Amino acid sequence: GQSLEQPSEVTAVEGAIVQINCTYQTSGFYGLSWYQQHDGGAPTFLSYNALDGLEETGRFSSFLSRSDSYGYLLLQELQMKDSASYFCAAVYNQGGKLIFGQGTELSVKP
Amino acid sequence: ETGVTQTPRHLVMGMTNKKSLKCEQHLGHNAMYWYKQSAKKPLELMFVYSLEERVENNSVPSRFSPECPNSSHLFLHLHTLQPEDSALYLCASSQDQVKLYNSPLHFGNGTRLTVT
Numbered sequence: 001g002q003s004l005e006q007p008s009e010v011t012a013v014e015g016a017i018v019q020i021n022c023t024y025q026t027s028g029f030y031g032l033s034w035y036q037q038h039d040g041g042a043p044t045f046l047s048y049n050a051l052d053g054l055e056e057t058g059r060f061s062s063f064l065s066r067s068d069s070y071g072y073l074l075l076q077e078l079q080m081k082d083s084a085s086y087f088c089a090a091v092y093n094q095g096g097k098l099i100f101g102q103g104t105e106l107s108v109k110p
Numbered sequence: 111e112t113g114v115t116q117t118p119r120h121l122v123m124g125m126t127n128k129k130s131l132k133c134e135q136h137l138g139h140n141a142m143y144w145y146k147q148s149a150k151k152p153l154e155l156m157f158v159y160s161l162e163e164r165v166e167n168n169s170v171p172s173r174f175s176p177e178c179p180n181s182s183h184l185f186l187h188l189h190t191l192q193p194e195d196s197a198l199y200l201c202a203s204s205q206d207q208v209k210l211y212n213s214p215l216h217f218g219n220g221t222r223l224t225v226t
Contacts, residue, residue: 004152102150
């Protein structure tokens with residue numbers, strides 16, 4: 001089936017850099033999105049990669065490697081407010097479906 | 111009011127009750143979605159509507175019944191639910207369903223449902 005794998009938990013300290021990896025099934029794959037969800041809140045869109053390479057948006061960057069069926073979200077200069085769950089989500093079948101990973105809970109410590 | 115709003119925020123219901131969840135989007139989007147979010151599990155797509163027509167139904171039990179009367183409103187009607195249906199139910203919208211790859215989802219804050 002179409003499933004995504006990402007770590008369940010990551011812990012880092014303020015000011016550090018953290019990378020959250022995501023692997024996906026290749027059949028019908030079109031692109032990879034990332035969403036952030038704070039506890040009790042709505043998931044919010046962070047980024048989308050359709051092509052290989054790095055997309056940078058401020059402190060957050062997202063990377064995709066189609067040959068490796070792998071992507072990651074890179075968070076730099078971590079702040080306490082970055083503590084949240086981060087979901088990768090793959091677009092399949094030319095935009096017909098968006099399949100989510102189980103989420104990575106990021107805890108930023110002082 | 112802007113974005114995607116869901117009501118109620120919390121709902122407790124017995125297994126024999128009938129209730130409805132409501133979602134409204136103020137973004138002018140053409141597609142709307144229901145997702146189920148359970149602890150430690152991926153978000154599960156339940157239903158997709160594009161231009162008020164249902165285009166996706168992911169083998170959801172018939173005790174969940176969606177309704178999309180217009181492009182701005184989406185309902186999820188609930189009846190004879192089971193305790194395992196307790197979860198956060200998220201509504202989302204996007205500009206277009208077919209072009210989802212460049213059309214991110216905008217989520218509401220969800221309805222926390224508890225079935226007793």
